[in-house]
Structure formats: C-alpha cells, structure tokens
Amino acid sequence: MQVNSKSNNTVTLYVNGRKYENWLDVSITCALQTLARTFTVSATRDKEDLTLGVKPGDSVQVFIGEDRVLTGYITKREVSYNASGSSIRISGASKTVDLQDCCMPMEYPVSYKNQTNLQNLQSVCRAYDIKVVDQVGAVDRRNLEFTRTEKLGSAIQNYLRKNGLLLTDNEYGDLVIAEAGSGGACEDAIQLGVNVLEGSHSADYSKLYSEYVTLGQAANVLSELPVSSNQLKAEATDSSATRRRCLVQLESGNASSEILKKRVGVLQSVSSGESEFLSYTVHGWRQSSGNLWKVNCLVKVSDDLLNINSNTSWVTSEVSYSLSRSGTTCSLKLKKPFCYTLMREPDAKKIKIEDEEIKKLIETVDQK
Numbered sequence: 001m002q003v004n005s006k007s008n009n010t011v012t013l014y015v016n017g018r019k020y021e022n023w024l025d026v027s028i029t030c031a032l033q034t035l036a037r038t039f040t041v042s043a044t045r046d047k048e049d050l051t052l053g054v055k056p057g058d059s060v061q062v063f064i065g066e067d068r069v070l071t072g073y074i075t076k077r078e079v080s081y082n083a084s085g086s087s088i089r090i091s092g093a094s095k096t097v098d099l100q101d102c103c104m105p106m107e108y109p110v111s112y113k114n115q116t117n118l119q120n121l122q123s124v125c126r127a128y129d130i131k132v133v134d135q136v137g138a139v140d141r142r143n144l145e146f147t148r149t150e151k152l153g154s155a156i157q158n159y160l161r162k163n164g165l166l167l168t169d170n171e172y173g174d175l176v177i178a179e180a181g182s183g184g185a186c187e188d189a190i191q192l193g194v195n196v197l198e199g200s201h202s203a204d205y206s207k208l209y210s211e212y213v214t215l216g217q218a219a220n221v222l223s224e225l226p227v228s229s230n231q232l233k234a235e236a237t238d239s240s241a242t243r244r245r246c247l248v249q250l251e252s253g254n255a256s257s258e259i260l261k262k263r264v265g266v267l268q269s270v271s272s273g274e275s276e277f278l279s280y281t282v283h284g285w286r287q288s289s290g291n292l293w294k295v296n297c298l299v300k301v302s303d304d305l306l307n308i309n310s311n312t313s314w315v316t317s318e319v320s321y322s323l324s325r326s327g328t329t330c331s332l333k334l335k336k337p338f339c340y341t342l343m344r345e346p347d348a349k350k351i352k353i354e355d356e357e358i359k360k361l362i363e364t365v366d367q368k
Helices: 097-101 117-128 152-162 257-274 348-367
Strands: 011-015 018-020 025-031 038-044 059-064 067-082 085-094 111-115 132-134 142-145 166-169 175-178 196-203 211-218 231-237 246-255 276-283 298-302 313-324 327-335
Touching (some): 025 166, 067 097, 111 117, 117 132, 142 152, 257 276
Parallel strands (some): 132 175
Antiparallel strands (some): 011 018, 011 059, 025 313, 166 175, 276 327, 298 313, 313 327
C-alpha cells in the first residue's frame, strides 16, 4: 500500500479501506518476548464523528509516515465526554494477539513431533492465518506439545524458552523467531547531551543470587541403586551478590551433568541480566538516518551521569512511540544481551535414537 503522508511522522490508520489521521495522542509499543505489539490513538470528537466506521474486530494497518509499524485488528473503541468536550480513543494490536488470547481450535491437533522450530510454529499459527518469520534458521528437530485448554501464547513462549529462542512480532503481523540483537545495529548511539531527554538506570538486587543450583535426575535404567543415588546437581556463583543468597531450580526429564552445568550457567546469566536495565526517552521517533528506532536492535550508550560507557552494546527490549501535547518522543528500554541467554534442548531426533539404544540395551540384559 502506498502512503502519501503529510509529514515524516504522520500517524495513519487504514481501516476498511479508509484513512484516519490527525490524532492528538498516540502510543505504539513493541517489545521482545511479547507476542503482540499494541497501539492507542485518541482525538477530539466533533459533531460529525469521522471515525464511526472504526469498530472493534476491524482489520487495521498503522503507519508512521511511509513506514508500516503494525498490522492487526482494532480491539477497543471508547467514546467519552465531560463539560469541556467529547473525545474518542481507539486501541488495537498485532494479528498475533489471537495467539496470545486464544486456544487451538478443536479440529487442530495439540501435539507436533520431530519438526523444526519453523515447522512447529507454522503448524500452530496456521489456525489463525498468521505467518512465521525465522531469523535463526535452526534445523534441529523438536517436539511441541500442549494441552487443549492452554492459551497458544503460553505454549509458544514455553517452547521457545526451552529451545533457546526469543519471540516477537513484526510490522506485518507475523510471528518472529529471533535471537537477541537479530534486528541489527542502530545507526545512532544514545548519547547524553545529544539525543537524550530523560534517562534512568535500574539495578534490582532481588534478582541477584550468590549461589545458583540446578538439580536433575539421571536416566540410568540399569542402575540398581536407589533413585536418590542417581540425582545430579550443578552449581554456579556470582561474586556481585554481596551476601549469601541461594536459588535452586529443579530440571524436569532426564538430565546429565553436562546439561545441568549449562543450565546453571544460563540461570546465573539471565538472573544477572534481569537485575539491570536502562530506560531512555529521546526526542523524535527516528534516528539521524531517518530510520525508526526499532525493537531487538543493538545500541551503544554513552552517559557519564549514569556511568555508562560506549564500549558495551545493549539490546532494545522495548520501544514506545508517543505523541502528546509535550511533543513527539520515543521511549527505549535497554537490557544487556546476556539477559536473553537461553539453552537449546537436545534434538528430538537424537533423543529418539538414544531411547531406542536404551531399549535395546534393556532387552540384551533381560536375555542374559
């Protein structure tokens, strides 16, 4: 669709073939590990309400200038009034909101085995006519199973978390399989005195632990020892925690010392990463190149007041475009890349082979 915007940052809604502009307030938010980006726009309501054709459930496309930022549905329409006048507020979300809110239709299965990540998610998303974009391209085979009453959003997030992937959506309403920073590098750095209006640094000690422990059960079908004798554990420490704090996590399924060691390392990295983030508000929605600030991109930060140097890259975990009487601003939430450290589970095909080898070994022992 060709968009002839009046200015570089004009926010335009296309609903049922009609164009809607001239909004007084705008909020558009995109975030990592969130299935659906959202928007809200509002305007003064005149005697002749030009937005009467906009109804919840309608398909919508949202543009900033010539850049599409959202494809989805109108989710809510609110009309209000007071002594000073009447106003209208319209909200919407990406097409992927149906994955977030809905279960799998009864005619579709809830178990998919020995498929790639892309094939598994395509199987699930097909029910709601949602495409899947794979920025990772993993070829290992996986199993995706969930209950009939489970929301698809929950099932998908659990699946991707187990397999070392992130998810988000894109401007076309597709589900995106991603890795931290797979959106590329920002052209501009966030620099105090250059493009920053507000900034903050949050450090949350409740996320930090001095000791991390993962427990698991070894799969040893030939062992005559008690079950407790086959229990394994792995440990990791974090010197940044100034007092003793212990976190223990139990891993389900068959485990090995190698797997538990990797998992406890991931647990430590993620907890440490979650304990710290940066929040910035910059003027305008675009970088100096004219490109919008986007989610899941790597950005450098230079801020002497917060003691942040430009040697470290941060991930834009959330981006919000705002228009109000205060002007046009973009809010950015930044996290360190290792906050999204996730461990891939064993290939389902390899698991099947190992299971068959164990069965053969049992049969051999029984014969003896």
